[in-house]
Structure formats: C-alpha cells, structure tokens
Amino acid sequence: SERLGYFPAGIRSRLEEGIRRLHKLAGNALTDNMHIVFADGSTPLLSLVTMILQSSSKGLPLKVWARKPFYSGYSSLSFGDLVKFVGQEENETAAAADESLVEFVTSPNNPDGEIRSPVLSRPLTVFDKAYSWPMYTFMDEPFNSSAHPLSLWTLSKVTGHASSRVGWAIVGDKALADAMQMLACPIGCPMESQMVAISAIEHVLQTEGEIFKWGRAKFTERWRKIEDGFRNASCYRIRNPLAQGFDRFSQKVYKQTPPYLWMECLNLPAQKSCGDMLRSFGIKCRDGEYFGMPPSYARLSLYVATPVFDVLMQKLTNMFATTC
Amino acid sequence: SERLGYFPAGIRSRLEEGIRRLHKLAGNALTDNMHIVFADGSTPLLSLVTMILQSSSKGLPLKVWARKPFYSGYSSLSFGDLVKFVGQEENETAAAADESLVEFVTSPNNPDGEIRSPVLSRPLTVFDKAYSWPMYTFMDEPFNSSAHPLSLWTLSKVTGHASSRVGWAIVGDKALADAMQMLACPIGCPMESQMVAISAIEHVLQTEGEIFKWGRAKFTERWRKIEDGFRNASCYRIRNPLAQGFDRFSQKVYKQTPPYLWMECLNLPAQKSCGDMLRSFGIKCRDGEYFGMPPSYARLSLYVATPVFDVLMQKLTNMFATTC
Structure with missing residues (x-):
C-alpha cells in the first residue's frame, strides 16, 4: 500500500538519479544545477511547453518554427487559435523577422540525423534531443544545458521502451520547470512505468552502456x-x-x-x-x-x-x- | 518486443472493455455509444478539457466555475491569461450572468459528498464523477452520459491505485474526444499502468464488485x-x-x-x-x-x-x- 498512494516513496528520486547518471555515462548532457521534469513521453512535453510559452506570450497564436526538414510530429503542435506550427509556411528569413516566434531545434535531426544549432537568436529555444545517444551519433561536447536551458528527452530512443511513455526535460529555470510539471504528471507519473524505466536505466548503467x-x-x-x-x-x-x-x-x-x-x-x-x-x-x-x-x-x-x-x-x- | 513498441496490441481495447463493464456492474454510468478517452489520472483531464474549451472560445480568459464548497484542486486550473477558475470570486448569480463561463459539477461532491446537478444551463458542463462509486453513495439512476456528454473518472477512487495514474473521460462528441486524446497520452497511456488497471478492474468484475x-x-x-x-x-x-x-x-x-x-x-x-x-x-x-x-x-x-x-x-x- 506504500506504493498504491499518490507519491510512492523513493521512485521519482531514484529515476531522476538514474537519468542524471545516464547522461553522464553517455556524455550527452550536463545536468548539474538543472531541474528534471517528467512526463508521459516527450510528445506531451512538446505541446505543454508551447502552451506555457503561449500563456506568457503577448500575441495570439504563439508561432512555433523549425528549419526544414523538420520532425513531422511538430505539425500537431498547432492547437486552436493558441499555437500554430509555421515550419511549412515560413522560411528562415520570415521566421527571423517574426519576433515572438519560438524555434524548435531537433539535434540530431529527425528525419536526417543532422547536428543542428539554433538558426534564430531568441531568449528561449526548445531543444528536442531525442536522438542524442551514442547508438546514433558521435558524442563530442555534452549538451550545454546552462546555455540552452530547455531540452527534451525520451526513454524510447535510449532503451526502446516506447510503450512505457517516459520522457523528461532538462530545465534551467525553476519557475518554468514547476509550470511544466504542473501540466505533465501533476500528481507524479505512473509508478509502474517509472519502475520499468528505473530497471532499464540501471541496467544500462551497470553494464556501462x-x-x-x-x-x-x-x-x-x-x-x-x-x-x-x-x-x-x-x-x-x-x-x-x-x-x-x-x-x-x-x-x-x-x-x-x-x-x-x-x-x-x-x-x-x-x-x-x-x-x-x-x-x-x-x-x-x-x-x-x-x-x-x-x-x-x-x-x-x-x-x-x-x-x-x-x-x-x-x-x-x-x-x-x-x-x- | 510486441509490448515495447508504441501501441502494444490489445492493451487499450481490453482496458476500455473492462471500464465499460465496470460502469455497468456499479450502475453508475451509461457508456453505450460514448467514446472513452484515457489520461494519466483525471487531474490532467481537468486541465486539458479547459484548454480545449478555451481554444474554441472567443474570450480570454476562459472562466471555469463550480458552486461552493468546491474541490480545492480546481484553483490550479487557472493558467496564465488563458484559463481562470472563478469559483471563489463569483456567486451563483454572477456566474449565471457570465455567458461563456463553464461549470464543473462534482457529484458526489468533494469535500462533502453532496449529489449535485448543474446550477447553470450551458451547452456543455464538465462532470467530475470521481466519487460516484458504491462505496461512497447510493446508486440510483446511472449517470446519463448522453444528456451530459462529458464526465471524468479515475481509478484511484475505485480500486485505490492512485500511483498508477489511470483516468478516463466518457465523451459524447467524437471531435472533442479526439482533441482530448491528442493532448492526453497522444501516443497511448503507459502500458504498465494500463496492465495494472486491467488486472484490478477484471478482479472487481470477477468478484462481482x-x-x-x-x-x-x-x-x-x-x-x-x-x-x-x-x-x-x-x-x-x-x-x-x-x-x-x-x-x-x-x-x-x-x-x-x-x-x-x-x-x-x-x-x-x-x-x-x-x-x-x-x-x-x-x-x-x-x-x-x-x-x-x-x-x-x-x-x-x-x-x-x-x-x-x-x-x-x-x-x-x-x-x-x-x-x-
């Protein structure tokens, strides 16, 4: 019954510890002094991030942009009058002129694996890091989370557990992290999928990758x-x-x-x-x-x-x- | 590996079937011809419903209201400039005059268990049915989902599996159901928690409640x-x-x-x-x-x-x- 209630002891903290060590082992991201936000996969993180950015933006809709070729899933970020994905409509010049637009940088990129940097210079860029793991690319410098304080990650592309729906964000700003966690798994993510993730990640750590x-x-x-x-x-x-x-x-x-x-x-x-x-x-x-x-x-x-x-x-x- | 991929075969359909039979056994809701939307608990359903209603409403913010005493969790539905919970500020008369406001009806009510009906007459009312189970109240007529085509339910108040985060909505309108599922578990809910829910619900069914x-x-x-x-x-x-x-x-x-x-x-x-x-x-x-x-x-x-x-x-x- 200790694990039946809302916040089973030791589960979330153990998963978080595993994820920080996993990033260290892979050498793909610095997590010191960063907050980890959990969600049921990284897909919900994509949309809730746009919702939160929208809620603090002045204009309607919030425009989201990514350079072509962009991940096909981004088109479903468009939501009512609130959020619009404009990767199709706007080229780089148009996007650069659109002051309030938010850039998504997928690196390595889906579909082509390209290593990418932001094209626009904006206060906040969303990094989709799903494919930044050693089986897909070389690991040079670990992702600098302090310089880029919003990156999204998913278990499905590390250990393959897609159906367990375990995603996380590495977030620099405490207020943003709290706002994200309020929308994603506000009462904790499902315990069972966290336990599967813990087992899988600790196995990766024990076998040194x-x-x-x-x-x-x-x-x-x-x-x-x-x-x-x-x-x-x-x-x-x-x-x-x-x-x-x-x-x-x-x-x-x-x-x-x-x-x-x-x-x-x-x-x-x-x-x-x-x-x-x-x-x-x-x-x-x-x-x-x-x-x-x-x-x-x-x-x-x-x-x-x-x-x-x-x-x-x-x-x-x-x-x-x-x-x- | 059949269960590792994005949509493990037979899991969602078996859970849905179990839930329809569970409502029949308890006699607490009619589910024929209704759509079931799954989410990681009913709390995310509360907020994503307000987001969807907001995205199709004309005014900002979308106002959400419930009669006092109201469930304390509703205050966290307020979200940026988009959604505002006004249960505290507006009495029944003020709420009735607020044409675009959405009413949440919690029945039986949290905190007091009162059986409630809508106070306002609006095209769409959100019913929070978390506590509509035989251990808490008498079961008279099953909830008429056709007349009230948006009700929210949670496993935590049926079998106690709060940490598994299994919630669902009974929804009449296909387009609304699809929009909700796009935000809640867009790529399916975690398989492991669905399997726990299936076991728990099928046990309730096998033991006839x-x-x-x-x-x-x-x-x-x-x-x-x-x-x-x-x-x-x-x-x-x-x-x-x-x-x-x-x-x-x-x-x-x-x-x-x-x-x-x-x-x-x-x-x-x-x-x-x-x-x-x-x-x-x-x-x-x-x-x-x-x-x-x-x-x-x-x-x-x-x-x-x-x-x-x-x-x-x-x-x-x-x-x-x-x-x-």
Missing part, C-alpha cells in the same frame, strides 16, 4: 549495407549528412548511424512521389512532405528487427535494379 | 463511529449531507458514506480556524478556505488504514471533551 555499443554495432552494419546498396543506384540518393566527429564515448572518430534513412528519388515519373515509388516495391516510408520537403524525399525507419531490415535491403536493391 | 461491498462495510462502520462521536459535541458539526436513497446495487436504501468528513467548528476562539483547532489536537485536515468556505470549515480524509482511523476518532473525542 552495453546497449550503446550493441546499437552502434547494429546500426554501423546496417549503414554499411545501405551505403553499399545506394552506391550504384544513380536515381536514388542518401540525404542523411552522415557526419563524422571525435567521439568521447569510444575515444575515436565515429561516423553517424542515424535511425532513419532519409533519401531522395531522382527522375521520378510525373505525379509520382518517392513514397509512391517505395510503396510500389512494398517498402514502408513516410513522405517528404510531412517534413516540409518536396515529394521526391522520403524517410524509412531503421527501427526494425534484423530479418525485417534484410528484407528491406532486398526490396531496395530490387527497386534500384528495376527502375534505374 | 466485492471491493464495493467491502468499502461500504468499512465506511459504514466508520460513519457510525463518527456520528456517535459528534452526537454530544455541541461545538462541532458534521456538514456532509449524508443523504440516503434507493440503491440499485444492493436493492435497498443506502445512506451515503463519503470518503471525507466535512465539518464545522462553532464557537472558535478569535483568529483561530477550524483547521488550527484540529491541528492543535494532532489531526490532519484541509482548511475550509481551500474549498471556498469560511475558516470555520475543514475537511478530514477518511482514506486511512483502520488503526489510523481509530487514532483519529480518539483525537476527535479528546478535542470534543476538552474544548466543548
């Missing part, structure tokens, strides 16, 4: 196959930057292994999108337009089991051979 | 002791209505056994509240002012283990004997 190494090995192997496959496909191009940089986690240079393949189809038949082409070969994807890009772009998820990935490569190879 | 009978027996015994104790306390009064009515669950008349004692202190020393008096005898309580009432009122929680309740009764008896 074995899952990071495993994920890197898996994704490195997959990207080798992807790059091999695209090498002779003259009508299809990988559009991920696949940057490399010195990686403090392994103490050597690491080339990015993002979880999504972001690609372009060249010489498409009229009226046909890259997504149409892929789907006609039985390949699941999300069309470029969801990310603010032309229909010649598409995103393929690499969050699949190995047998599924192998079939995906066969289908791509077949498409390359048949249409190019 | 044994917990309702157990809860009634417990609370009936406690209220007998409370009423006995107050009988000779001329300076203290029970302020719960403790109504009785025909109960379809047991097929006989049942007198309410609410989970909170709502009381008034008479002949208080100057500058002293009822809460001060209670606390000076070591009794935990919440002051009447949180519920929009004078400081001569206070609410005591009966959600305590039996030994704690027995000590509470001793302390009350001591206070009655010493101060009256």
Whole structure:
C-alpha cells in the first residue's frame, strides 16, 4: 500500500538519479544545477511547453518554427487559435523577422540525423534531443544545458521502451520547470512505468552502456549495407549528412548511424512521389512532405528487427535494379 | 518486443472493455455509444478539457466555475491569461450572468459528498464523477452520459491505485474526444499502468464488485463511529449531507458514506480556524478556505488504514471533551 498512494516513496528520486547518471555515462548532457521534469513521453512535453510559452506570450497564436526538414510530429503542435506550427509556411528569413516566434531545434535531426544549432537568436529555444545517444551519433561536447536551458528527452530512443511513455526535460529555470510539471504528471507519473524505466536505466548503467555499443554495432552494419546498396543506384540518393566527429564515448572518430534513412528519388515519373515509388516495391516510408520537403524525399525507419531490415535491403536493391 | 513498441496490441481495447463493464456492474454510468478517452489520472483531464474549451472560445480568459464548497484542486486550473477558475470570486448569480463561463459539477461532491446537478444551463458542463462509486453513495439512476456528454473518472477512487495514474473521460462528441486524446497520452497511456488497471478492474468484475461491498462495510462502520462521536459535541458539526436513497446495487436504501468528513467548528476562539483547532489536537485536515468556505470549515480524509482511523476518532473525542 506504500506504493498504491499518490507519491510512492523513493521512485521519482531514484529515476531522476538514474537519468542524471545516464547522461553522464553517455556524455550527452550536463545536468548539474538543472531541474528534471517528467512526463508521459516527450510528445506531451512538446505541446505543454508551447502552451506555457503561449500563456506568457503577448500575441495570439504563439508561432512555433523549425528549419526544414523538420520532425513531422511538430505539425500537431498547432492547437486552436493558441499555437500554430509555421515550419511549412515560413522560411528562415520570415521566421527571423517574426519576433515572438519560438524555434524548435531537433539535434540530431529527425528525419536526417543532422547536428543542428539554433538558426534564430531568441531568449528561449526548445531543444528536442531525442536522438542524442551514442547508438546514433558521435558524442563530442555534452549538451550545454546552462546555455540552452530547455531540452527534451525520451526513454524510447535510449532503451526502446516506447510503450512505457517516459520522457523528461532538462530545465534551467525553476519557475518554468514547476509550470511544466504542473501540466505533465501533476500528481507524479505512473509508478509502474517509472519502475520499468528505473530497471532499464540501471541496467544500462551497470553494464556501462552495453546497449550503446550493441546499437552502434547494429546500426554501423546496417549503414554499411545501405551505403553499399545506394552506391550504384544513380536515381536514388542518401540525404542523411552522415557526419563524422571525435567521439568521447569510444575515444575515436565515429561516423553517424542515424535511425532513419532519409533519401531522395531522382527522375521520378510525373505525379509520382518517392513514397509512391517505395510503396510500389512494398517498402514502408513516410513522405517528404510531412517534413516540409518536396515529394521526391522520403524517410524509412531503421527501427526494425534484423530479418525485417534484410528484407528491406532486398526490396531496395530490387527497386534500384528495376527502375534505374 | 510486441509490448515495447508504441501501441502494444490489445492493451487499450481490453482496458476500455473492462471500464465499460465496470460502469455497468456499479450502475453508475451509461457508456453505450460514448467514446472513452484515457489520461494519466483525471487531474490532467481537468486541465486539458479547459484548454480545449478555451481554444474554441472567443474570450480570454476562459472562466471555469463550480458552486461552493468546491474541490480545492480546481484553483490550479487557472493558467496564465488563458484559463481562470472563478469559483471563489463569483456567486451563483454572477456566474449565471457570465455567458461563456463553464461549470464543473462534482457529484458526489468533494469535500462533502453532496449529489449535485448543474446550477447553470450551458451547452456543455464538465462532470467530475470521481466519487460516484458504491462505496461512497447510493446508486440510483446511472449517470446519463448522453444528456451530459462529458464526465471524468479515475481509478484511484475505485480500486485505490492512485500511483498508477489511470483516468478516463466518457465523451459524447467524437471531435472533442479526439482533441482530448491528442493532448492526453497522444501516443497511448503507459502500458504498465494500463496492465495494472486491467488486472484490478477484471478482479472487481470477477468478484462481482466485492471491493464495493467491502468499502461500504468499512465506511459504514466508520460513519457510525463518527456520528456517535459528534452526537454530544455541541461545538462541532458534521456538514456532509449524508443523504440516503434507493440503491440499485444492493436493492435497498443506502445512506451515503463519503470518503471525507466535512465539518464545522462553532464557537472558535478569535483568529483561530477550524483547521488550527484540529491541528492543535494532532489531526490532519484541509482548511475550509481551500474549498471556498469560511475558516470555520475543514475537511478530514477518511482514506486511512483502520488503526489510523481509530487514532483519529480518539483525537476527535479528546478535542470534543476538552474544548466543548
């Protein structure tokens, strides 16, 4: 019954401690003197952050902007007359002129894995750091939470526990952190999902990041196959930057292994999108337009089991051979 | 891994089915042709409902009102310039004149257990039905969800699993239900807490509501002791209505056994509240002012283990004997 009541003792504090140590192990964020806000995943954090910024802004609606290609989920941040996502409508120049607009910086970016910095200079920028983990990219300097005091994180992209809905924000300002926590899990997040998160995170800590190494090995192997496959496909191009940089986690240079393949189809038949082409070969994807890009772009998820990935490569190879 | 991904198969539908059957067993709400929206507890539902109503209202702020004594938690619905809870400021006449204001009807009411109907006639009223379960009150007609298409419910007051954060709304309008679900658990509620809720609810169903009978027996015994104790306390009064009515669950008349004692202190020393008096005898309580009432009122929680309740009764008896 100690765990039945509203605030089961020791759960939240243990999860918070685990998360701070996890960031230290991965080397992806400084958390000293920062507040941790918990929510049921990072998706609710995205919308409640816009609500809070809206409630203290003067104009209606609050405009939210991200550079293209942007995460397709941001379009659902638009909410009544209160919040409007304008990533599609406004280019960088227009956004820069829009004084009250808030920039979302996804880094590494979804869909392409690009390492990004803010384009606009605003007092507060929202950093979506979902993919800033060693299995996806090199870890150079840890994210400077003091300089950028609002970043959003999710367990789903670290340990895979998407259905447990565990997200958190690293927040510098106490008043903002309190306001966020009042909207996200105001009476604590579900105890059971916190316990699963504690188990998963403490396992990562105890094994000194074995899952990071495993994920890197898996994704490195997959990207080798992807790059091999695209090498002779003259009508299809990988559009991920696949940057490399010195990686403090392994103490050597690491080339990015993002979880999504972001690609372009060249010489498409009229009226046909890259997504149409892929789907006609039985390949699941999300069309470029969801990310603010032309229909010649598409995103393929690499969050699949190995047998599924192998079939995906066969289908791509077949498409390359048949249409190019 | 089938349960690791975003939408684990069969979980949400099984919980929803359990909840519809639970309402049927308790006889407290009709759910046919109604949509169920899930959230992490009913507290987030309260605020997201006001956000959605605000986003489609013309004026700023959206005013939310409830008749006194009102649930103390409603004051935290106030949010920036967007939403303002005016239960404290506006009496019934003022509220009735405020055309765009939204009424919250808590029935049975917190703090006193009163069975309530809307005071204002508005197109949409929000019903907070947290305490509409057989352990707290008689079950006459099931709540007519078609006539009142927005009611909020929580597992914490049925099976006690407060820390699992499982709340739901019964909603008539599909568009409103979709808008609510977009803000509450947009990618599903945490799987683990849903599984705990499924286990708990299916147990209640399999035992044909044994917990309702157990809860009634417990609370009936406690209220007998409370009423006995107050009988000779001329300076203290029970302020719960403790109504009785025909109960379809047991097929006989049942007198309410609410989970909170709502009381008034008479002949208080100057500058002293009822809460001060209670606390000076070591009794935990919440002051009447949180519920929009004078400081001569206070609410005591009966959600305590039996030994704690027995000590509470001793302390009350001591206070009655010493101060009256």
